Amino acid sequence: MTKDILISAKDLRKTYRRGSEEVRAVDGVSLDIKAGEMTAIIGPSGSGKTTLLNMLGCLDNPTSGTLRVGGELVFGGHRELPEGELTLVRRRFYGYVFQKFYLVPTLTVLENIMLPGTFYRGEGGWNPREVMKLLGIDRREDHLPGELSGGEMQRVAIARALINGPKVLLADEPTGNLDSRRSEEIKEILKGLVSRGVAVLMVTHNLELAKAADRVLEIRDGRMH
Amino acid sequence: MTVYSIAYKNLLRKKTRTALTAGGIMLSAWVLATLLGFNKGYQQGLNRDIDNMGFQVLLTAKGCPYEAATLMLKGGTGLRYMDESILKDVYKYPEVDKITPMLMHGVFDPDKGESGAIAAYLGVDPATFPAMKPYLEFKQGAWFTDDEAYEAVLGYEAAELETREAGDLMLVIGVDKPVKVVGVLKRSGTQDDGTIFMPLGAVREMFGRKGKLTGLGIKVKKEADIPAFENKLYDLPDVQVVSMAQVKATIMNLVNSARVIVMGIAGIALIIAMAGVINTVLMSVMERYAEIGILKSMGAMPFDVFRLIWTETAILCGLGGAAGIGLAFVTAGLSEAAVRYFLPYAPNGALIALDPAITGFAFVLITAGGLLSGLYPAWRAARVRPLEAIRIEGEQ
């Protein structure tokens, strides 16, 4: 069972200084993320969801606590990986989907999806056409992002996150910009990924989406409940 | 899909801005190539002109090194004279191949031009002078052959000033007998253009300088050591030796100091173009902060981002530079006309010599300058952290 633990966080904390005041954005969170598991983080605005997700995704340094990814210590003790090595960890483990899609407007759907591949080609990487088919955007490959609907753009962003075969897909409010029908489609796609062994960790306000998760973590004032 | 195609498409995002920056680079490449080409063309032309003088050493009476300059300053008076017996003495030197004797006389004419002008009459030996200057081409007529005849060959500008053509008669102030124009030279771009050539005997008679000379043009034998010969000539009494090699060196010095100014202008053009590149690329990096952060989160190493931004700069500069050099070729004729209009002295032949070495150098310099200016924006982009992109997202 422990073999399948991809991310292991112990007592993660993140404090920001706002003038003389200390803001404890994340205040002692411990959790494990396993392969093939969908986890939803819910909580009110400003409760520390994004901060936690960024730390778990090696995008942000914790103030204290330890973080292991694939058994390797990334943060903790006196260790803090330099940016270059963090990039290597991100390449091997993560795919990110952001609330805004950040597609390159001058590149076609196919080119956007293949963009990470120009830097690095992962071993368990997806075939671009296969991933487009999985996400139902295969007939859009030559279109520019400006010609797509919001739901389609989000699917392109997911395809781009998947292209190098990540073990964990991190998504901050993946349906935040979508109507309920599109949200439903994204939910099905994420469930499909989980069934293929990908760990999905998402922050969401969408209760329907949260219900589909194997685990729902509620966070308030930087603490888990 | 390669880094190049991504970079190229990035440049197409803001077409106007890209075009303006590339236009700046194009202009500075154009300036650089044209100036370098001019520098080279001018030197080549000057070399050609001086080599075409026909003689390598000019012997004058002491105290008058540059006859033309003296003429200007003293209004044609104050020229010093040598006796023609010197001819025999000079022929004794084994280095001498040919000699042509000359007598210069200036006449101030208050009715010429706006405030009067000096007409420079150069008495030359019909037997030896034309043979030494075979490159002089005639627009009309030909050389005089009789040493005593009142005949003249006018330099191109002298003919315009005198408004005379071949066959016309011309009056010289203080001389009763008219002079017949037998030839007009084509423009040579040298001092010859303003000169009125007449037979030596006739000039002596007109101005009462029997047996006198102002200069001797000496053609030296091919194998002779010119500087040593010049030194030996000073054994003759009261002479001044003007070495064409030295004149050439003097003009070259002038040209070289002009080159410093030219290079300064080219340098300023380059710096302006580089500032434009830094501005444009930095702006496009700032605009794409979030996107670059996302690239980083997708696994791009700092070097990958650096290379992408640097490639964009290289494409911008390469295209702009190539266009500028193309423009330099297209406008070479126009630039040449402008240069001829503004410069007091311009040698014959192509003034703007655009050869592969010069255009290659200009292109490499512009591209290198562009790449240099791309370093900072590329470095800034490489340092963008993935989180910055997401934070910007959070703040919006």
Ligand SMILES: Nc1ncnc2c1ncn2[C@@H]1O[C@H](COP(=O)(O)OP(=O)(O)O)[C@@H](O)[C@H]1O
């Ligand atoms: N870069 C930052 N600097 C200062 N305070 C921050 C920063 N990022 C987040 N915070 C603060 O930390 C708390 C948690 O923020 P966040 O993780 O974005 O919450 P959520 O995603 O749940 O809305 C908030 O009070 C927020 O103001």
Ligand SMILES: [Mg+2]
């Ligand atoms: Mg948030």
